[in-house]
Amino acid sequence: MVMSDRLAQIPDSYFGKTMGRTIEHGPLPLINMAVGIPDGETPKGILDCFAEAIRKPENQKYVAFHGKETFKQAIVDFYQRQFGVELDKEDEVCILYGTKNGLVALPTCIVNPGENVLLPDPGYTDYLAGVQLAGAQPQPLVLTPPYYLPQWHNVDTDVLLNTRLVYLTYPNNPTGSVATKDVFDEAIAQFKGTKTKIVHDFAYSAFGFDHKNPSILQSEGAKDLAVEVFSLSKGYNMSGFRVGFAVGNKDIIQALKKYQTHTHAGMFGALQDAATFALNHYDDFLVYQNEIFKARRDKFTAKLIEAGIPFEPMQGGIFLWLKTPENYDSERFEAYLLKEKSILVAPGIPFGEHGRGYVRISLAVDDERLMEAAERLQSLKHLYK
Template sequence: MVISDRLAQIPDSYFGKTMGQKVEHGPLPLINMAVGIPDGETPKGIIDCFAEALREPSNQKYGAFHGKETFKQAIVDFYKRQFEVSLDPEDEVCILYGTKNGLVGLPTCIVNPGENVLLPDPGYTDYKAGVLLADARPQSLVLEPPYYLPQWDKVNRDILQNTKLVYLTYPNNPTGSVATHAVFDEAIAQFKGTKTKIVHDFAYSAFGFDEKNPSILQSEDAKDLAIEVFSLSKGYNMSGFRVGFAVGNKDIIQAMKKYQSHTHAGMFGALQDAAAYALNHYDSFLDKQNETFKRRRDMFEAKLKAANIPFEPMKGGIFLWLHTPPTYDGEAFVQYLLQKQSILVAPGIPFGEHGKNFVRISLAVDDASLETAVQRIQDLKHLYA
């Protein structure tokens, strides 16, 4: 096999390895709750805009490397409208061909070999790959139940002093925990005046069940050291479009734009037109998405409580963090659910060492399948006794 030493040191992506693979399951119809692909359709207006934009001659040629003015302005207007955050469209906005590209590429843009990068544990699986590709050192930012929030005083001081970048993600994937303005204020205060930067992965921004999720950029002085990465995939049911953006600290944004100018030649213009249309016209759709997943959360948690099956309270996002039975770790319980109940979920261990005794359940399935799935899980209450 021909592979560089740097790439060889990185474990295979869990979802890259498993998505699309044939699954051997038990006798019941399979219910796939392993991935966070929204089950609803992209709104018709966005599809119509995309179809029309495909026929636009200017979109059939190379475009500006760093994006259309119309798309960047839509991002600026959206952040002002939703969060009362002002942005400069040229200096503080970077368009991303999928937020994963930005989150994985970021360490290469701003982190030097040997410097520490703090990664949430539990947290999204592929942050670590970006750190290793940059020859940097991944360090765990342990998030403890029930709130799964940073506790800076528990991080080793030597590690903190050599930390160049911190990843945060709220609503948290996989735990469903959320952050308040105070949490972000504390993070900014912790690192203001140091060399440490912060990236907040805001992929599940639309889903806050008790109150609206705050942006880290709402905190005072946040743009001195932080960026936020926003995805259109979940809130707008646009996961196949692969469109997102980063906003915030201008130095980080410019580094990301320089990196992108060498790795790809800009985003397809029709995608930008569709994304701009979504941002400009579908605020109410985000509210409906939130209502849908709040209703699903309420039903699912109530059924688990009735069966005395333990889980972590889901305050936002689209995933529920379920404890495994006492005699199972996450990987063993995934196989048990698959063979006995024909339910596919994700094991907790890819999300960090502190996910060993959990599985992640996606609520991004239709309501009928969700009802069936929770009934099948209720039938396993004897395993938790």
């Protein structure tokens, strides 16, 4: 095999090697609760806009590297409407070809080899690859139950001094925890006047069950050191479109834009038109999405509580963080659920060392299968005695 040393040292992407594989399971019909892809259809108006945009001659050619003015303006208007945050569409907006691309590229853009990057543990699996590709040093930002929020005083001072980037993600993938504005205020205050920058992964922004999820950019001084990465995949059921954007600190944004001029040649114009239409016309759909997943959370967790099966509070996002029974680590329990109950979940260990005693359950399945899965899990209550 021909592979650079740097690439060879990076573990295979967990979801890259598991999505699309043939699943061998027990005798019951398979219920796939492993993947965070909302199960609803893309709204018809967005699809109609996309179909019409494909036929436009100007969309069949190269477009501006940094995006159409209409798309960037839609992003600016959306953030003003939703969060009361003002953005400069040229200096503070970077269009992304799927948010994962931006999140993985960011360390290469602003971190030097040997410098520290703090990664939430537990947190999204592919942050690590971006740090390793940059030759930087990953350091854990340990998040503890039940609320999984940063405890800055618990991070070693020497680690903080050499830290150049911190990843935050709320609603948290995989734990379903959320942050208040106070949490972001504290993070900004912690790193104000230092060389450390913050990236907030806001992929599940639409899903806040007890209160609307705040943007980190609502905190005073946030633009001095933070960017936020927003995805259209989850809230708008547009995961296959691979469209997102980063907003915030102009220096980080310019670094990302420079990087993309060497790796991409402009997003397909029709995709930009569809994303523009979504941002401009589907605020109500985001509310509807939130209501769907809140109702699923309520029904699913009621079944678990009834059976005495422990889980962490799910206050947002689309994932439930389920404790494994005693004497089961996450991978063994994943295999057990698949064999005995034909339920496919994600083991906790790819999300960090502190995921060993958990599995991640996606609620992105229809209500009938969700309740069937809950009843199958209820039958395992003896394992938790």
